[in-house]
Amino acid sequence: MRIGELAENCSVTTDTIRFYEKKGLIKSLRNPDNGYRTYSSSDIKKMMFIKHCKQAGFSLEDIRDLLLIWENKMDASCEDVKTLAEERLHKVEVMLSSLQTVHGILHTLVQSCCGGKESAEHCSILSAIEKGE
Amino acid sequence: MRIGELAENCSVTTDTIRFYEKKGLIKSLRNPDNGYRTYSSSDIKKMMFIKHCKQAGFSLEDIRDLLLIWENKMDASCEDVKTLAEERLHKVEVMLSSLQTVHGILHTLVQSCCGGKESAEHCSILSAIEKGE
DNA sequence: CTTGACCTTAGAGTATAGTCCAAGGTTTAT
DNA sequence: ATAAACCTTGGACTATACTCTAAGGTCAAG
Secondary structure, eight states: OOHHHHHHHHTOOHHHHHHHHHTTSOOOEEOTTTOOEEOOHHHHHHHHHHHHHHHTTOOHHHHHHHHHHHTTGGGSBHHHHHHHHHHHHHHHHHHHHHHHHHHHHHHHHHHHOOOOSSBGGGOHHHHHHHHTO | OOHHHHHHHHTOOHHHHHHHHHTTSOOOEEOTTTOOEEOOHHHHHHHHHHHHHHHTTOOHHHHHHHHHHHTTGGGSBHHHHHHHHHHHHHHHHHHHHHHHHHHHHHHHHHHHOOOOSSBGGGOHHHHHHHHTO
């Protein structure tokens, strides 16, 4: 399989596959005649694994580690995998928490304002921001 | 006031102030003798307004618009302000929603795994990812 | 034998919000 | 007079995950 067919099979672009290769997520064999990348069906599985990891919110760097474990399951422990997942979960929770704070502030601001055509001179959003909420 | 003093007063770096100037958030007068930027106390207020906006989750582009309104309140309406806030709120809600999805997936994965020292061959995190959750 | 579809590479561009650096000019204090 | 602390500019760098371009080589069909 050449890169275009793999891309087609996995619904990604050839650019993405080359990018993943550069980042160390996937490797490719080369056709010695023309230098074209060649892939097998196990590369489709690998690409799908990557896509599933992305859906779960892992970064490409996480995924590189997960792939190493996945391809060598015997030599890795559940602890290794769970640690990666927990670290990512923690990062997501931190992001979530600050986003929730921002959401609360914005929601309060929006609620406080009439949104009418009148001059913004006494707009409660602007006053709240001026005061620092 | 020169740039260093403004920076000190607002707890930002001089780089940040120059960056905001480049992005059109703040302007500066220049000392004709040496080309140094000069500021007044109203620039402290402006910088604090920017900082408060950032706390509320507005982007620098949003803030540029908010500053324009704030400095010309008579010519703007509450509607203008509320629209900006609502648009940002909407973006935050979209981000929040996808982050919550990711959080749910990761939480489930972490919960499912024993995290022990045993081989990852049957790790439930890896199996779940393989299957696409 | 040529056209179109495919492949190669290196490198630049996207978005966000700064941060850091180099090379030089100015000001302030000793 | 000179050193420290300040200011100027332009441009490169950070992180993330691609996306696009240019200039060229290869391959299959008609």
